[in-house]
Amino acid sequence: MSKKLSLIEAYNQTKYQLVGHSKRDLAVLKEALEAFESDLESDNYGTGKIIDEFQEKMAEFLGKEAAVFFPSGTMAQQIALRIWCDKKGLKRVAYHPLSHLEIREEDGLKELHQIESILLADKDSVIQLADVVNIDKEISCLLLELPQREIGGQLPDYETLEAISNYCREKNIKIHLDGARLYEILPYYRKSAPEISRLFDSVYVSMYKGIGGIAGAILAGDHDFIKDSIVWKRRQGGDLISLYPYIISADYYFNKRAHKMSQYYDEAVELARYFNQCEGIETKPLVPVSNMFHVHVQVSEEKLETILVELYEETGVGLTTRITEAEGNKCFFEMSIGDRYSLVPTNEVENVIKVLDRRLKEVGPEA
Numbered sequence: 553m554s555k556k557l558s559l560i561e562a563y564n565q566t567k568y569q570l571v572g573h574s575k576r577d578l579a580v581l582k583e584a585l586e587a588f589e590s591d592l593e594s595d596n597y598g599t600g601k602i603i604d605e606f607q608e609k610m611a612e613f614l615g616k617e618a619a620v621f622f623p624s625g626t627m628a629q630q631i632a633l634r635i636w637c638d639k640k641g642l643k644r645v646a647y648h649p650l651s652h653l654e655i656r657e658e659d660g661l662k663e664l665h666q667i668e669s670i671l672l673a674d675k676d677s678v679i680q681l682a683d684v685v686n687i688d689k690e691i692s693c694l695l696l697e698l699p700q701r702e703i704g705g706q707l708p709d710y711e712t713l714e715a716i717s718n719y720c721r722e723k724n725i726k727i728h729l730d731g732a733r734l735y736e737i738l739p740y741y742r743k744s745a746p747e748i749s750r751l752f753d754s755v756y757v758s759m760y761k762g763i764g765g766i767a768g769a770i771l772a773g774d775h776d777f778i779k780d781s782i783v784w785k786r787r788q789g790g791d792l793i794s795l796y797p798y799i800i801s802a803d804y805y806f807n808k809r810a811h812k813m814s815q816y817y818d819e820a821v822e823l824a825r826y827f828n829q830c831e832g833i834e835t836k837p838l839v840p841v842s843n844m845f846h847v848h849v850q851v852s853e854e855k856l857e858t859i860l861v862e863l864y865e866e867t868g869v870g871l872t873t874r875i876t877e878a879e880g881n882k883c884f885f886e887m888s889i890g891d892r893y894s895l896v897p898t899n900e901v902e903n904v905i906k907v908l909d910r911r912l913k914e915v916g917p918e919a
């Protein structure tokens with residue numbers, strides 16, 4: 553009898569995968585490098601043509617006065633909040649309980665900057681105006697993450713964003729956008745990046761997530777804010793002597809994919825519709841508002857893993873490599889649509905959904 557494969561092993565053997573753009577291997581960097589000439593000069597500790605021009609390009613894309621390239625969004629955002637706190641002389645900010653800063657950064661904001669955070673809204677909902685109005689302590693900055701990744705990429709409506717932004721400006725509260733996945737929300741809002749960015753005093757956007765680059769982040773805002781953020785980038789060791797391998801990949805994949813977000817969004821809506829036809833499955837959101845969504849399944853993580861390994865072997869289509877346990881013996885996984893989805897023939901998508909539905913009907917819901 554053959555050995556049972558792990559989820560990742562089974563996924564890696566599938567002919568088609570429904571998520572992402574491609575494998576994350578050296579080919580990604582090579583493809584970007586080939587688009588540039590060998591005599592392109594390196595940047596040097598944050599200065600030089602390659603970094604200057606890319607920062608200007610991104611500032612213009614976001615409709616902000618200036619932008620700075622960081623090695624990571626984690627570094628960029630802690631610095632943004634630190635600057636706004638220093639300007640007000642108050643080390644307190646507010647954000648969602650499942651914000652990246654709260655759950656994925658080992659308390660960097662508290663440990664490195666002694667900044668206190670107030671958690672707004674129930675963890676399963678997005679922040680609404682009332683959550684902000686009801687904050688009972690003074691804060692320097694409100695951070696909104698759009699889309700809210702840990703709850704399937706949910707979004708408040710645009711009117712809510714405008715109302716929150718107006719309220720913050722009235723109350724002298726700075727408002728920062730965790731726009732790690734900013735490109736991905738533009739089709740749903742039917743807005744340009746500047747139309748979203750203008751609601752915020754500072755904006756972070758990832759240079760690898762939706763577009764499939766290697767790593768990196770852009771932080772944008774007014775000249776004063778960016779001047780301060782460059783000082784902090786130096787203090788935090790973010791001023792690598794050469795950032796150009798990251799900038800090249802950021803520029804290349806921004807050009808290649810930033811304009812394809814409507815396609816990924818429409819495909820996410822289509823795929824979520826397929827998943828929702830399956831027994832014991834509900835996507836969150838029910839109708840996606842970006843290129844991502846979560847698939848909630850009424851069986852335990854262990855059971856789903858067995859089902860998916862067999863499903864991948866039977867159909868040759870991979871859905872995910874990671875399942876997360878949820879309360880009540882249930883589980884979920886994340887789908888994030890990129891270039892790969894349109895390469896999968898429709899009959900293969902329909903087949904994997906049909907087989908998944910059959911397998912879930914066979915096991916029934918978890919007691």
Ligand SMILES: Cc1ncc(COP(=O)(O)O)c(C=O)c1O
Nearest residue numbers: 624625626652697701730732769
């Ligand atoms: C919503 C959000 N904000 C910030 C970050 C941090 O980005 P980086 O990996 O560049 O540090 C991430 C990364 O996953 C994220 O999902």
